[in-house]
Amino acid sequence: MNDRGHLLTEQRLPDSMNLDAMSVADAVTLMNEQNRVAVDAVEKEQANIAAAVELVVASLRIGGRLFYFGAGTSGRLGVLDASECPPTFRTDPNAVQGIIAGGEAAMFRAQEGAEDKADDGARIVDEKRIGGADIVMGIAAGGTTPFVHGALRRAAERGAKTIFLSCVQPVPNEAKVDVVIRPLTGPEVITGSTRLKAGTATKLVLNTITTIAMVQLGKVYENLMVDVKASNAKLVDRGTRMVATLTGLDRDAAAELLQRAEGHVKTAVVMHHRDASLPEARRLLELADGQLRRAMRSE
Numbered sequence: 001m002n003d004r005g006h007l008l009t010e011q012r013l014p015d016s017m018n019l020d021a022m023s024v025a026d027a028v029t030l031m032n033e034q035n036r037v038a039v040d041a042v043e044k045e046q047a048n049i050a051a052a053v054e055l056v057v058a059s060l061r062i063g064g065r066l067f068y069f070g071a072g073t074s075g076r077l078g079v080l081d082a083s084e085c086p087p088t089f090r091t092d093p094n095a096v097q098g099i100i101a102g103g104e105a106a107m108f109r110a111q112e113g114a115e116d117k118a119d120d121g122a123r124i125v126d127e128k129r130i131g132g133a134d135i136v137m138g139i140a141a142g143g144t145t146p147f148v149h150g151a152l153r154r155a156a157e158r159g160a161k162t163i164f165l166s167c168v169q170p171v172p173n174e175a176k177v178d179v180v181i182r183p184l185t186g187p188e189v190i191t192g193s194t195r196l197k198a199g200t201a202t203k204l205v206l207n208t209i210t211t212i213a214m215v216q217l218g219k220v221y222e223n224l225m226v227d228v229k230a231s232n233a234k235l236v237d238r239g240t241r242m243v244a245t246l247t248g249l250d251r252d253a254a255a256e257l258l259q260r261a262e263g264h265v266k267t268a269v270v271m272h273h274r275d276a277s278l279p280e281a282r283r284l285l286e287l288a289d290g291q292l293r294r295a296m297r298s299e
Contacts, residue, residue: 007168009142009194013187031196034189038200041167041183042208048181049208052163055179056135056213059161060095064133066210068098069124069151071115073195074139074165074202075100076107081206089210089219090227096210099124101147118150125154132159137209138175141198143168149175165205167198181205218290221246221266226292230263239265247272270295 015030022030042049056066068078079098085091101120102111114120130136136155138148143166152162152175162177167185183205185197214220219227224246230239236258244254246269254268261268261278270281273296281295288294 007142007144007171008184008186009168009188009198010192011187012191013189016189019189031189034197035200038183038185038197039204041185041197042201042204045181045183045205048179049205051179052137052181053209053212053216055161055163056209057216059133059135060213060217062133064135065094065128065130066096066135066137066213067125067128067130067151067155068096068137068139068206069101069121069148070099070139071101071106071145071147072110073199074141074145074148075102077199077202077206078137078139079107081203081210085210085214088225088228089214090229091214091219097128099128099151101145115145115147118146118153121147121149121151122154125151125158125160130155130158130160134160135163136160137163137165138177139165139202139206141167141194141202143171143174149173152177165202167194167201218288218292221269221292224265226265226269227290228265230258230265236263239263239268243268243272266290266292266295 019027059066068082070078079100082096082098085096086093100106102114105111106114136151138152140148152164156162156176163179163181164175164177165181167183183201185201188194188196190196219225224242226242228235228239230236239258240251240255242265243249243258244251247254249257257268257272258265261271266285267278267281269292270276270284271278274281274284276284284295
């Protein structure tokens, strides 16, 4: 058994040595102070995060896929981010996928031994037929997860671009990757509990990567999620308000236009600005690579 005691996330935090004797108010204050450490750590990794976004955009633009591989909290955060892309950005569910060691059951009940199987990570890469158009991002807060490194190594062998997200200093035998994102969040309030600061930093990084990538791919206009399809009451309301904002129509007219656009906000806006039919608006969006700003301009 390897001694991981030297890793930053395994160190003891001096400020929380008396956590069990603190008042609730003081403990809450301490947690909030430490959460700020996670934000600061992510800020220092902005250049590497931007490099990762560029890789993801290039992959998705040619029909490639982004895969997150992780175990425990890291794996769950990857699955969470992947699962939120289709409803937020109307992406194909296969475009961003979260893979957690131990499979679906590990989302709801810890499967702690699953993370130690490097071969499982490699096997899933093969099963998913990951190749040169794809991106594999390994997430390991503590840096050493064999499942993650097995997936990264096999993905690289198959020609995929690779990204590694870790919250500790480099460890021996890390997989060689194209981009490393390393927010050093330091010791946790509860020693070794990387669901805390390390988990917060991980969520911030994943939010940034997929959000900015989707913006670059035309899923957002200004700061509005215009590629959403209004498929439930909440989204119909949001879509109607977006159409009204971007066209100047009143709510009733915006709702009618959105209905004619079959619930797709971008299409509705192009129909209005280009005085186009539904098929023509779709054609204009396709010619503009899905970029609403370009599709709204006269040819």
